[in-house]
Amino acid sequence: MIQEEIAAAERRRKAEAERRRKAELARQRKLRQQRDQAAARRKQTAYSSKNKSSRKGKNNYDAGETATPDFTASHDVDRALSGSFAANRGRLPMPITGSYAITTHFGQYNVPGLRGVQLDNKGINITGRPGAQARSVFRGEVTAIFAYSGMYNIIVRHGSYMTVYCNLASTSVRRGQEVSARQVLGSVAKDASGNCTLHFQLRKETTKLNPESWLAR
Structure with a gap:
């Protein structure tokens, strides 16, 4: 999806x-x-x-x-944005407000309790406290907002890079809107324990990247 x-x-x-x-x-x-x-x-x-x-x-x-x-003006802008985004590798802010824990890492992982069963995580899962909000890690443009399984998902483009914010209970931006770094995009949905888990992805066009190497912690 x-x-x-x-x-x-x-x-x-x-x-x-x-x-x-x-x-x-x-x-x-x-x-x-x-x-x-x-x-x-x-x-x-x-x-x-x-x-x-x-x-x-x-x-x-x-x-x-x-x-x-x-x-060539629009292409120059894209390259400038991409360069700025790439130059901040390892320094991007966390995409969730408040205290957090990375509960699922990027790539394949073993499912606890199910021997020999592996899943592939296209991003990372970040669990925050109740009331946590998703925020943009860099300036960019909101290119898509869509619902899936009752939750909202947002895609923000930063030149040739894209960040994806999933599992939102509500949104506070609109498609086509320019956003700044650390700007709130929406509230993260609660799980059964009352915590909020954000699924976060990072891509360069269609290539999936490990977000952990880009985020400052």
């Missing part, structure tokens, strides 16, 4: 980027048409007002040059 939501969020991001690219191409075509029309008008009036035509031609040319877009 989480993998599907990540894929869906990525499809939405790419679709939006494609929409903006097409809109920019259409804008450029319109600018070229306007420049061509202006050039035609200048040619028609060249014989009657050569100096005026020359000044008008220069102005239109300058306007066209100024409007040329920078197609």
